[in-house]
Amino acid sequence: MKEVIYKINNRTLKIGIIGLGYVGIPLASEFLENGFKVLGFDTDEEKINSLKKGISYISHISSDFLREHMNVNFDVSKDISMIKNVDVIILCLPTPLDKKNNPNMEFVFGTIKSISPFLVKNQTIILESTTYPGTTSEEIYPMIRKLGFNVGKDFFLVYSPEREDPGNKDFKTSEIPKIVSGHTSNCLKVGTSIYEKIVNEIVEVSSTQTAELTKLLENIHRAVNIGLVNEMKIISAGLGIDIYEVIDAASTKPFGFTPYYPGPGIGGHCIPIDPFYLTWKAKQKGIETQFIELAGFINNQMPLRVVEEALNLLKKNNLNQNKSKILILGLAYKKDVDDMRESPSIRIMEELERFVLKVDYSDPFIPNMPKTRRYKRPKQSIEVIKDNLREYDLVIIATDHSEFNYSLIKESSSMILDTRGVYRSIDANNIFRA
Amino acid sequence: MKEVIYKINNRTLKIGIIGLGYVGIPLASEFLENGFKVLGFDTDEEKINSLKKGISYISHISSDFLREHMNVNFDVSKDISMIKNVDVIILCLPTPLDKKNNPNMEFVFGTIKSISPFLVKNQTIILESTTYPGTTSEEIYPMIRKLGFNVGKDFFLVYSPEREDPGNKDFKTSEIPKIVSGHTSNCLKVGTSIYEKIVNEIVEVSSTQTAELTKLLENIHRAVNIGLVNEMKIISAGLGIDIYEVIDAASTKPFGFTPYYPGPGIGGHCIPIDPFYLTWKAKQKGIETQFIELAGFINNQMPLRVVEEALNLLKKNNLNQNKSKILILGLAYKKDVDDMRESPSIRIMEELERFVLKVDYSDPFIPNMPKTRRYKRPKQSIEVIKDNLREYDLVIIATDHSEFNYSLIKESSSMILDTRGVYRSIDANNIFRA
Numbered sequence: 004m005k006e007v008i009y010k011i012n013n014r015t016l017k018i019g020i021i022g023l024g025y026v027g028i029p030l031a032s033e034f035l036e037n038g039f040k041v042l043g044f045d046t047d048e049e050k051i052n053s054l055k056k057g058i059s060y061i062s063h064i065s066s067d068f069l070r071e072h073m074n075v076n077f078d079v080s081k082d083i084s085m086i087k088n089v090d091v092i093i094l095c096l097p098t099p100l101d102k103k104n105n106p107n108m109e110f111v112f113g114t115i116k117s118i119s120p121f122l123v124k125n126q127t128i129i130l131e132s133t134t135y136p137g138t139t140s141e142e143i144y145p146m147i148r149k150l151g152f153n154v155g156k157d158f159f160l161v162y163s164p165e166r167e168d169p170g171n172k173d174f175k176t177s178e179i180p181k182i183v184s185g186h187t188s189n190c191l192k193v194g195t196s197i198y199e200k201i202v203n204e205i206v207e208v209s210s211t212q213t214a215e216l217t218k219l220l221e222n223i224h225r226a227v228n229i230g231l232v233n234e235m236k237i238i239s240a241g242l243g244i245d246i247y248e249v250i251d252a253a254s255t256k257p258f259g260f261t262p263y264y265p266g267p268g269i270g271g272h273c274i275p276i277d278p279f280y281l282t283w284k285a286k287q288k289g290i291e292t293q294f295i296e297l298a299g300f301i302n303n304q305m306p307l308r309v310v311e312e313a314l315n316l317l318k319k320n321n322l323n324q325n326k327s328k329i330l331i332l333g334l335a336y337k338k339d340v341d342d343m344r345e346s347p348s349i350r351i352m353e354e355l356e357r358f359v360l361k362v363d364y365s366d367p368f369i370p371n372m373p374k375t376r377r378y379k380r381p382k383q384s385i386e387v388i389k390d391n392l393r394e395y396d397l398v399i400i401a402t403d404h405s406e407f408n409y410s411l412i413k414e415s416s417s418m419i420l421d422t423r424g425v426y427r428s429i430d431a432n433n434i435f436r437a
Numbered sequence: 438m439k440e441v442i443y444k445i446n447n448r449t450l451k452i453g454i455i456g457l458g459y460v461g462i463p464l465a466s467e468f469l470e471n472g473f474k475v476l477g478f479d480t481d482e483e484k485i486n487s488l489k490k491g492i493s494y495i496s497h498i499s500s501d502f503l504r505e506h507m508n509v510n511f512d513v514s515k516d517i518s519m520i521k522n523v524d525v526i527i528l529c530l531p532t533p534l535d536k537k538n539n540p541n542m543e544f545v546f547g548t549i550k551s552i553s554p555f556l557v558k559n560q561t562i563i564l565e566s567t568t569y570p571g572t573t574s575e576e577i578y579p580m581i582r583k584l585g586f587n588v589g590k591d592f593f594l595v596y597s598p599e600r601e602d603p604g605n606k607d608f609k610t611s612e613i614p615k616i617v618s619g620h621t622s623n624c625l626k627v628g629t630s631i632y633e634k635i636v637n638e639i640v641e642v643s644s645t646q647t648a649e650l651t652k653l654l655e656n657i658h659r660a661v662n663i664g665l666v667n668e669m670k671i672i673s674a675g676l677g678i679d680i681y682e683v684i685d686a687a688s689t690k691p692f693g694f695t696p697y698y699p700g701p702g703i704g705g706h707c708i709p710i711d712p713f714y715l716t717w718k719a720k721q722k723g724i725e726t727q728f729i730e731l732a733g734f735i736n737n738q739m740p741l742r743v744v745e746e747a748l749n750l751l752k753k754n755n756l757n758q759n760k761s762k763i764l765i766l767g768l769a770y771k772k773d774v775d776d777m778r779e780s781p782s783i784r785i786m787e788e789l790e791r792f793v794l795k796v797d798y799s800d801p802f803i804p805n806m807p808k809t810r811r812y813k814r815p816k817q818s819i820e821v822i823k824d825n826l827r828e829y830d831l832v833i834i835a836t837d838h839s840e841f842n843y844s845l846i847k848e849s850s851s852m853i854l855d856t857r858g859v860y861r862s863i864d865a866n867n868i869f870r871a
Contacts, residue, residue, distance in 0.1 A: 136676050166690060173692070180689040206689045212678050217686040220669060221694050224662075224687070231661050231728045235654060238715065241724040242570050244646050252651040253658070255614040255640045256600060258607070260655050261695045281672065290675045293731055294665045301727070 004189050007125055007159065010090060011196045014038045019089030021114055023050050023079065025272075025342070026131055026165040027095035028061045029176045033201040035072045042089055043079040054079045062341060063172070083114075087121040091197060093129045095165065097272065104279050106135060108142070115146055122150060127159035127193050133218050133277045135284040138162075139211035144186055155187030161194035162186075162211040164218035169271070170340040180204040184214035222277040223295055228263040229274070230298030233305055236265035240436070247427040267401050267422040267437070268305035268347030270336025275302070275345045306350040309422050312437035313351075313397055314358060316418060322396050327359040330385060330395040332412070333402020334366040341368035348401040363395070367406045389415045399437075400425055438623050441559055441593065444524060445630045448472045453523030455548055457484050457513065459706075459776070460565055460599040461529035462495045463610045467635040469506045476523055477513040488513045496775060497606070517548075521555040525631060527563045529599065531706065538713050540569060542576070549580055556584060561593035561627050567652050567711045569718040572596075573645035578620055589621030595628035596620075596645040598652035603705070604774040614638035618648035656711040657729055662697040663708070664732030667739055670699035674870070681861040701835050701856040701871070702739035702781030704770025709736065709779045740784040743856050746871035747785075747831060748792060750852060756830050761793040764819060764829040766846070767836020768800040775802035782835040797829070801840045823849045833871075834859055 010016040018034045020027045023045040031041045045051055053060055057070030069077070086092060096110040111132055122128075128147065130139060139162040144154060152158035163183045168174065181202040185191030195205050208214050232250070239246040246265060254262040269275050278295040285292050317327050336346035343349060348364065355362045364372065365385045372382045385391050387408060392398060392415035400412075403423040412419065413426065419434045421427075426434045444450040452468045454461045457479040465475045479485055487494055491504030503511070520526060530544040545566055556562075562581065564573060573596040578588060586592035597617045602608065615636040619625030629639050642648050666684070673680040680699060688696040703709050712729040719726050751761050770780035777783060782798065789796045798806065799819045806816045819825050821842060826832060826849040834846075837857040846853065847860065853868045855861075860868045 136678060168692060171692065179691060182686050182689070204689070206686055208682060208686050210678070212676065213682050213686065216673065216676070216678050216683050220683055220687045221690055223669070224665070224694055227661070227665050227728075228658075231658070234726070234728050235657070238719050238724050238726060239650065241719065241722045242646065242650070244570060244644070244650050248642060248647050249650050249654055252616050252640055252642050252647065253654045255616070255638070256655055257613060258602060258605065260658055285672050285675065288675045290672050292668070292672060293735070294661075294668050297727055297731055 004156075004159070004193060007090065007127065007193055008196050011193075011200065014200075016091060016197070017042065017089040019044065019086055019092045020095060021045075021083075021086075021092060021118075022095035022097070022110075022132075023047075023054065024095065024097070025061055025169055026167050027093075028059070028064050029167060030093065030095060030131070030165075030201075031077065032064050032068060033176050035068075035077055037201050038076075039200070040076045041072075041078075042085060043077070044081070044083060044086070045079070046081060048081065051079050051081055062170075063175075083117055084121050086118045087123055090125070091127045091129065092118065092122075093131060095131045098132045098134050098276075098280070099272075100276050100279055105283050106280050108134070108138070111138075112142065112146075115143060119146070119150055122147075122152070122158075124152070124157045127161060127190075127197070129161040129163055129194060129197070131163055131165040133164055133222070133273065133280065134215055135219070135280040136212040136215040137284065138215060139184075140186060155185075155189045159190045159193040160186040160211075161190055161197075162214045163194060163198060164214060166218070166221070169342060170337060177202050180206050182206050182208060182214050182217050184208045184211045186211060216281070219277055219281045222273050223281065223298075225263075226269065226274045226278050226302065227294050227298045228261070229266075229269055230301040232263040233265045234301050237308070245427070247424040264424065266305065266347070267309045267351060269302045270344065270346040270348075271340075271342060272344050275299075306347040307354065309347075309351050309399065309401070309420070309437045310354040310358075312435070313355060313399060313420055316397060316420060316435055317359075320396075320418065324358050325360060327396045328361040328363070328394060329355055329359055330392070330398045330416075331355075331362065331364040332366075332387070332398060332400045332407060333404055334364050334369045334372060334384075335402050335404070338403050339368070339405055343369055343372070346402075351399065351401060365391075366402070367404060387412065392416045438590075438593070438627060441524065441561065441627055442630050445627075445634065448634075450525060450631070451476065451523040453478065453520055453526045454529060455479075455517075455520075455526065455552075456529035456531070456544075457481075457488065458529065458531070459495055459603055460601050461527075462493070462498050463601060464527065464529060464565070464599075464635075465511065466498050466502060467610050469502075469511055471635050472510075473634070474510045475512075476519060477511070478515070478517060478520070479513070480515060482515065485513050485515055496604075497609075517551055518555050520552045521557055524559070525561045525563065526552065526556075527565060529565045532566045532568050532710075532714070533706075534710050534713055539717050540714050542568070542572070545572075546576065546580075549577060553580070553584055556581075556586070556592075558586070558591045561595060561624075561631070563595040563597055563628060563631070565597055565599040567598055567656070567707065567714065568649055569653070569714040570646040570649040571718065572649060573618075574620060589619075589623045593624045593627040594620040594645075595624055595631075596648045597628060597632060598648060600652070600655070603776060604771060611636050614640050616640050616642060616648050616651050618642045618645045620645060650715070653711055653715045656707050657715065657732075659697075660703065660708045660712045660736065661728050661732045662695070663700075663703055664735040666697040667699045668735050671742070679861070681858040698858065700739065700781070701743045701785060703736045704778065704780040704782075705774075705776060706778050709733075740781040741788065743781075743785050743833065743835070743854070743871045744788040744792075746869070747789060747833060747854055750831060750854060750869055751793075754830075754852065758792050759794060761830045762795040762797070762828060763789055763793055764826070764832045765796065765798040766800075766821070766832060766834045766841060767838055768798050768803045768806060768818075769836050769838070772837050773802070773839055777803060777806070780836075785833065785835060799825075800836070801838060821846065826850045 101107040282292040398416040455478040535541040716726040832850040
């Protein structure tokens with residue numbers, strides 16, 4: 004362990020990062036900025052080629068930064084055997100759900116299997132992916148031990164959950180306190196020694212299970228609070244009360260209240276998915292997770308309520324559904340990001356297409372909509388200009404990107420369905436809420 | 438209206454406050470401090486006598502303050518006919534639930550009926566009680582109109598929910614922004630003119646329904662977040678993870694997370710009750726309030742879990758249940774208050790008495806436990822000293838009052854069941870968690 008810590012302290016430690024997405028790239032950049040050598044791995048050839056050319060695909064990491072470091076102290080590769088040349092292996096891999104809403108751990112466990120032949124003594128494996136309590140100690144630890152390593156002595160196992168918040172410009176990776184846990188106390192020491200070189204504040208917890216549950220609690224808290232405010236929106240609408248006015252008024256209470264806002268549903272890689280990792284684990288112990296399931300139920304029905312409201316609006320205005328054209332503003336799952344994973348906009352689009360003539364979208368962050376597993380028909384973003392807006396019978400504001408020209412949209416659209424409260428204080432007879 | 442506002446501005450307006458409890462007394466004191474004359478009403482003879490003698494029963498209002506003002510610009514009375522002599526009538530009355538968990542509005546509506554013969558032109562009625570959306574416009578307004586008043590012209594109707602947080606020393610009534618709404622725009626103007634004399638910040642909302650729902654949202658948000666963390670405690674315990682360590686670690690996230698702590702259940706006059714006012718109203722419209730009901734379900738079962746854990750502990754330690762003595766520390770529903778309304782401690786006591794020989798309590802704020810509707814056997818608080826603590830087989834920490842000597846309790850109790858995490862970082866073999 005002393006040797007490892009010595010290498011960390013004089014920055015001769017080589018960092019390997021597997022998974023070069025919205026977690027891996029910012030993490031790599033922190034290590035690079037702090038004088039470490041980083042070797043990045045990804046199975047996605049496009050990402051590797053883009054990085055090699057010095058073209059960034061993560062909004063807050065500049066291409067200039069990549070070009071400055073590429074082939075100096077940063078290199079990327081698809082060749083996983085190179086893992087034998089690094090000291091620390093940080094896994095920043097997706098942990099999605101399978102079709103039954105159970106954890107799909109194939110990326111994490113599959114990667115560990117594929118790097119197993121190339122692991123050497125005194126290496127450290129760190130998992131950053133969000134996962135259920137017990138993943139590190141009950142699943143990964145036995146895999147490492149089987150290879151003949153003595154974890155805590157000649158190999159180190161760390162769990163330290165990523166806390167990235169895409170689109171949040173207030174906090175860089177280095178400014179977000181880092182939860183660190185180790186399989187043994189030596190593992191914890193190694194983990195802390197590494198992260199304290201790149202993050203201002205380390206929060207050590209007593210076990211990997213605690214760290215795993217900490218990350219889940221953060222996202223469950225968010226999923227439940229969004230679920231609650233979505234249900235409150237439904238109730239509020241039923242009572243003829245403006246939910247945004249209520250939330251804004253409640254927010255003036257100087258203690259005991261934190262505002263969350265309703266919307267057309269939830270998306271992204273975290274909030275719709277992570278909570279069910281705990282559901283799965285709790286079920287194994289015969290414990291229920293009722294808040295998670297209720298939040299999932301409410302949040303999941305929100306896109307369908309938007310569709311219902313849209314079709315109602317067409318009907319009320321005597322428009323022929325089959326001939327109607329609808330424009331969805333915002334494909335990304337949240338404001339000012341380019342991420343459309345699990346985005347409610349996709350579901351709204353998909354559903355609406357069953358009823359109306361044409362559904363288009365506009366999103367400045369997503370000029371081309373790629374095919375996805377769910378959605379097979381690629382489209383191009385429509386420009387938000389007067390003539391285009393006039394083409395549609397209904398414009399749905401699904402994502403409240405700052406870039407949209409909301410006054411132009413208000414002036415030029417025949418009807419607007421606002422699911423984000425962007426027109427909350429505006430009374431106009433072409434604006435409706437869902 | 439001009440006359441009313443003129444009177445407000447030169448402080449010749451007389452304020453009548455009906456209901457002299459934890460809301461009415463602090464409100465009266467703000468008006469008194471700002472040079473208004475206040476006439477207080479209550480049906481409780483004990484309160485009237487106590488106030489006349491200048492003895493305060495509200496912890497943060499001093500008896501000195503009362504004596505200074507009594508018979509100068511403050512008077513109290515049981516005689517409701519005196520209401521004809523005031524300009525503003527502020528109702529600070531309880532809004533509890535009936536046996537079926539439906540709103541019990543008899544205090545509010547009954548009071549309005551009883552003051553009706555004494556109402557005169559140009560008076561203002563303000564309701565401060567928490568209630569369901571529609572109370573002011575659908576129930577109180579028709580009562581006033583029937584009396585022949587023209588609301589908004591020669592009578593004013595205001596809803597402005599109290600936001601008192603008993604035990605919170607950080608905020609005086611004047612420092613908490615005040616939500617104000619009126620049945621008409623003139624009513625709103627009158628309401629704002631009155632409250633801006635005593636509160637630093639007024640938040641006007643567009644309707645009484647909006648103000649009613651705002652207060653409910655604040656308390657629903659709290660009830661649901663406590664329910665969530667109580668469920669997380671159950672899950673966490675099942676996985677062998679310390680929930681307090683998890684919450685403390687999650688709290689280091691600088692955005693998107695607000696810590697709530699688990700406990701033996703919820704109490705007080707607000708959190709267990711108010712949310713169901715919305716449930717009742719929503720049901721009338723055929724709308725469900727699933728988060729409220731789930732939070733109620735989880736929070737309600739917490740006291741029973743403490744009882745179960747207590748009995749398990751006795752069994753595990755081979756103690757004869759029927760001969761066991763248990764001491765409950767804290768009768769109040771929360772830290773550092775003297776309020777035992779809806780307190781989970783009472784329910785824990787009541788349940789435990791069915792199984793064990795003796796259950797006593799200690800609470801520095803409640804030297805004598807009065808008879809309540811639920812609990813018929815009055816008791817006296819036991820002093821927390823070594824010899825007393827040794828008398829009991831089990832000590833349950835139900836309320837984490839600051840005054841308790843926790844190191845003495847740890848040293849002198851044979852077993853402790855900690856429901857508040859006061860010993861969260863202490864490892865001792867006589868301390869257990871529930």
